[in-house]
Amino acid sequence: xxxxxxxxxxxxxxxxxxxxxxxxxxxxxxxxxxxxxxxxxxxxxxxxxxxxxxxxxxxxxxxxxxxxxxxxxxxxxxxxxxxxxxxxxxxxxxxxxxxxxxxxxxxxxxxxxxxxxxxxxxxxxxxxxxxxxxxxxxxxxxxxxxxxxxxxxxxxxxxxxxxxxxxxxxxxxxxxxxxxxxxxxxxxxxxxxxxxxxxxxxxxxxxxxxxxxxxxxxxxxxxxxxxxxxxxxxxxxxxxxxxxxxxxxxxxxxxxxxxxxxxxxxxxxxxxxxxxxxxxxxxxxxx
Numbered sequence: 001x002x003x004x005x006x007x008x009x010x011x012x013x014x015x016x017x018x019x020x021x022x023x024x025x026x027x028x029x030x031x032x033x034x035x036x037x038x039x040x041x042x043x044x045x046x047x048x049x050x051x052x053x054x055x056x057x058x059x060x061x062x063x064x065x066x067x068x069x070x071x072x073x074x075x076x077x078x079x080x081x082x083x084x085x086x087x088x089x090x091x092x093x094x095x096x097x098x099x100x101x102x103x104x105x106x107x108x109x110x111x112x113x114x115x116x117x118x119x120x121x122x123x124x125x126x127x128x129x130x131x132x133x134x135x136x137x138x139x140x141x142x143x144x145x146x147x148x149x150x151x152x153x154x155x156x157x158x159x160x161x162x163x164x165x166x167x168x169x170x171x172x173x174x175x176x177x178x179x180x181x182x183x184x185x186x187x188x189x190x191x192x193x194x195x196x197x198x199x200x201x202x203x204x205x206x207x208x209x210x211x212x213x214x215x216x217x218x219x220x221x222x223x224x225x226x227x228x229x230x231x232x233x234x235x236x237x238x239x240x241x242x243x244x245x246x247x248x249x250x251x252x253x254x255x256x257x258x259x260x261x262x263x264x265x266x267x268x269x270x271x272x273x274x275x276x277x278x279x280x281x282x283x284x285x286x287x
Contacts, residue, residue: 008052013076014060015047021067021074035066093246097239105244107157109231110164116232117167119260123227123239125180126170128161131201133194162205166232168213171263173220181281192287199282206275214271216264223263230257 022032029047033040036059046055046063054060054075064071072078095105110118120126127135135151179185181195205213227239236256238245247253269277 006052007054010076011049011052011054014054014074015049017069017074017076018063018067019047021063021069025067027067032063032066036062038062093248094243095246097242097244109229109235109237109246110161110166113231113234114164114166116234117169118232119230119257120168120170121225121228121260121263122170122172124186125172125176125198129202129205131194131198134190134198137190137194162209162213167211168209169260169264170213170215171225171260171267172215172217173223174217174268175220177217177278177281181285192285196282196285196287199278199285203275203278203282206271206278210271215274216267216271217269217274217277218263218267223266225259225263228256228260230260 022029027035029043030040033043036043038059042059046059055063057071060071060074064074070078097103097105125134130138132151132155136148139151180187180190181199183190183192183195187195206215228236229239230236230253233250233253235246235248236253237247247256
């Protein structure tokens with residue numbers, strides 16, 4: 001392990017990595033000495049000394065900064081040469097989240113993760129499961145004259161997502177489907193006939209796509225999750241309203257995967273229970 005490395009071996013690795021970083025940056029001993037603020041002889045000694053001594057922290061840090069690598073990598077404490085800032089920049093990105101159906105960014109992420117299990121906590125009823133009538137009711141006020149064109153284009157993408165070779169696990173709070181069936185809250189004003197058609201559509205999808213599509217309902221009084229999508233081991237994306245926050249580092253993906261798995265494990269209604277629950281909700285819709 002790295003923390004048990006012999007001092008002489010660590011010093012040798014430091015020299016090797018310093019030489020490699022200088023070669024990659026195409027920087028000379030004189031130029032590095034100027035950037036670090038030491039004599040050229042000091043850099044020469046760092047590169048040729050066969051002893052077990054390492055330079056002081058200031059020199060190591062200055063060399064790392066000048067060469068664009070991390071001090072941990074130079075000292076053999078990490079296998080990643082990137083600086084902490086570079087690692088953070090590559091592991092976390094923020095992109096705009098337009099008020100649109102399956103925007104280009106989301107579609108690209110689904111295509112990238114084709115074949116992996118996709119875990120999804122939607123902000124509302126998932127777009128990929130909605131009927132055209134519900135999409136029109138929800139998006140037409142925001143899209144105006146372009147609503148029909150946007151919905152038509154999105155239907156192709158939604159169809160691709162349904163047919164892609166990925167398993168979808170969706171976890172939603174119980175109240176979401178109940179509010180939809182009752183036409184309450186977010187869904188207030190939605191015609192009962194449209195609600196009945198939507199539930200019939202959900203029933204058909206559950207029958208056609210199970211077990212590739214599995215929907216679980218959890219009690220929001222006990223459990224909570226922000227809207228997020230976990231694209232296999234590749235990335236985890238949170239929906240923050242106006243922006244998406246995407247994580248690509250393995251540790252965070254594993255943390256949020258475990259959180260999602262808790263929603264599934266402690267769900268009040270499993271994917272097998274869902275059809276009967278949908279039928280009960282549909283029976284209660286007037287008309």
